[in-house]
Amino acid sequence: MDDWTDVAAAADILPGSFRRLDLNGVAVAVFNIDGHYYAIEDVCSHEAETLSGGPLNSLEISCPRHAARFSLRTGEALSPPACEPITIFPVRVEEGRVQVRDHRFD
Numbered sequence: 001m002d003d004w005t006d007v008a009a010a011a012d013i014l015p016g017s018f019r020r021l022d023l024n025g026v027a028v029a030v031f032n033i034d035g036h037y038y039a040i041e042d043v044c045s046h047e048a049e050t051l052s053g054g055p056l057n058s059l060e061i062s063c064p065r066h067a068a069r070f071s072l073r074t075g076e077a078l079s080p081p082a083c084e085p086i087t088i089f090p091v092r093v094e095e096g097r098v099q100v101r102d103h104r105f106d
Helices: none
Strands: 004-009 018-023 026-033 036-041 060-062 069-071 091-094 097-101
Antiparallel strands (some): 004 097, 026 036, 060 069
């Protein structure tokens, strides 16, 4: 499967910011960290809280509810109370557009 979904123009997602989208019924957040893009399922694996509202620290995001930390690169849970990873999605920039691919059904 090679279906990519347009998120936004790369210039519209400034470093340190993010965009949310619905990707086949899944809330996804795409982050620009120093010009590199990372896409995660926008929900904490511990208690279904939206992650994109939490603080960013380099390539980590913290859940705003209980401060569980996750890697934007791998989805790995980095601190309790979360112990399960979050889903990450492939991201590319094609003709100046940030795109995400839903690989869950490959």
